[in-house]
Amino acid sequence: xxxxxxxxxxxxxxxxxxxxxxxxxxxxxxxxxxxxxxxxxxxxxxxxxxxxxxxxxxxxxxxxxxxxxxxxxxxxxxxxxxxxxxxxxxxxxxxxxxxxxxxxxxxxxxxxxxxxxxxxxxxxxxxxxxxxxxxxxxxxxxxxxxxxxxxxxxxxxxxxxxxxxxxxxxxxxxxxxxxxxxxxxxxxxxxxxxxxxxxxxxxxxxxxxxxxxxxxxxxxxxxxxxxxxxxxxxxxxxxxxxxx
Amino acid sequence: xxxxxxxxxxxxxxxxxxxxxxxxxxxxxxxxxxxxxxxxxxxxxxxxxxxxxxxxxxxxxxxxxxxxxxxxxxxxxxxxxxxxxxxxxxxxxxxxxxxxxxxxxxxxxxxxxxxxxxxxxxxxxxxxxxxxxxxxxxxxxxxxxxxxxxxxxxxxxxxxxxxxxxxxxxxxxxxxxxxxxxxxxxxxxxxxxxxxxxxxxxxxxxxxxxxxxxxxxxxxxxxxxxxxxxxxxxxxxxxxxxxxxxxxxxxxxxxxx
Numbered sequence: 001x002x003x004x005x006x007x008x009x010x011x012x013x014x015x016x017x018x019x020x021x022x023x024x025x026x027x028x029x030x031x032x033x034x035x036x037x038x039x040x041x042x043x044x045x046x047x048x049x050x051x052x053x054x055x056x057x058x059x060x061x062x063x064x065x066x067x068x069x070x071x072x073x074x075x076x077x078x079x080x081x082x083x084x085x086x087x088x089x090x091x092x093x094x095x096x097x098x099x100x101x102x103x104x105x106x107x108x109x110x111x112x113x114x115x116x117x118x119x120x121x122x123x124x125x126x127x128x129x130x131x132x133x134x135x136x137x138x139x140x141x142x143x144x145x146x147x148x149x150x151x152x153x154x155x156x157x158x159x160x161x162x163x164x165x166x167x168x169x170x171x172x173x174x175x176x177x178x179x180x181x182x183x184x185x186x187x188x189x190x191x192x193x194x195x196x197x198x199x200x201x202x203x204x205x206x207x208x209x210x211x212x213x214x215x216x217x218x219x220x221x222x223x224x225x226x227x228x229x230x231x232x233x234x235x236x237x238x239x240x241x242x243x244x
Numbered sequence: 245x246x247x248x249x250x251x252x253x254x255x256x257x258x259x260x261x262x263x264x265x266x267x268x269x270x271x272x273x274x275x276x277x278x279x280x281x282x283x284x285x286x287x288x289x290x291x292x293x294x295x296x297x298x299x300x301x302x303x304x305x306x307x308x309x310x311x312x313x314x315x316x317x318x319x320x321x322x323x324x325x326x327x328x329x330x331x332x333x334x335x336x337x338x339x340x341x342x343x344x345x346x347x348x349x350x351x352x353x354x355x356x357x358x359x360x361x362x363x364x365x366x367x368x369x370x371x372x373x374x375x376x377x378x379x380x381x382x383x384x385x386x387x388x389x390x391x392x393x394x395x396x397x398x399x400x401x402x403x404x405x406x407x408x409x410x411x412x413x414x415x416x417x418x419x420x421x422x423x424x425x426x427x428x429x430x431x432x433x434x435x436x437x438x439x440x441x442x443x444x445x446x447x448x449x450x451x452x453x454x455x456x457x458x459x460x461x462x463x464x465x466x467x468x469x470x471x472x473x474x475x476x477x478x479x480x481x482x483x484x485x486x487x488x489x490x491x492x493x494x495x496x497x498x499x500x501x
Contacts, residue, residue, distance in 0.1 A: 023350070025348075119328060121293075122324055123345075
């Protein structure tokens, strides 16, 4: 299959997300289950990484600020904006492309080769709508709050590291409040929503259309992670270009 | 009753089904037999609509399945139950949830009614006390029984079984065969069963359709299978020494030796 055929099949798959569910209650229940898997299941790793990324960024900038004439409170300002605009959504997005992307594609791939998807179809269930819809909508709903938590932890990590490098808490807080634009939070939300959609839909596409056996599931899982990461970086560039 | 009229199916340049016609009868187990690669699974997948035949017609009673829209096909599919080769149970659900799934999806039954129905189906397949277990925690034979319970939970008119005995020991295979036969007659279902298990072919009273290289090479009752003059079928059936011996004994008995 060439790229255009893949794109066409991907679009047809997305169309089924907007068809009426066979059973709204079961669909809703599945969305909550997936929100739990994707959101709560990723909270720990996203939290730890965000905390340390914020801390490392703070140490790095504190080191560079040592040799400049900039006031020390600027550190809080730099951490805040870099975490909100870039680090929290993009790093978390890449992390989710690995964790959630591989998980979704291998789950669907296994369902495909063990004929569970065929079983749904024979029952008369629209398998794309029932299996893919809740996963994608759950990601779109749960990833933005997850990234808000990541941003909060990133800024907190920065605070802890900054205080350890000798910057006073008051200075850091002053920097955090300095020239705050709520528009940056809007950019973060746009990025996190788009990244969530990309990660989940690409993983679903790769997993749902698996043919063959265990090796193909592994390959599909790898493709989901690689393509998810590439598309996150590409869309990161375009969204930043468009919104800043 | 399912009437199959001259269906063909190809994948790329390989023609798997080369024009098969047959009638699959109600209240009977219709066994489709043949060597690996003879087209049995493709034939079954065409019947249930997982593959679209290239040509030909499939009539469920009087409704032409191949001419129906997706929505209309869904109505027919709700009358179909299917037992897959690997059972195809949903890993994330317990035995009880697996059997209850079609009821949750397509009925407005109360929780009590659903529970009663699930209990009835699990009891019917002789599976009690496994309600809360996950598919990964039960044996292959139990998984097949859960698969049968799930297939019959919506009172289907048609039951498809794709190699129900694969991977099972001979004793469990006999139990599964018996169960399928009993359910077929008890609920007057049209059952279609793909198999290469000759014990099933001989043990289950029903119709046999023999496929060879994508063509129907023979059909008849299971009673006639052992005494037929079709060379291809005989090569297939009497591949094992054990069955050759049975045939020799049967022939000797007839001759009074």
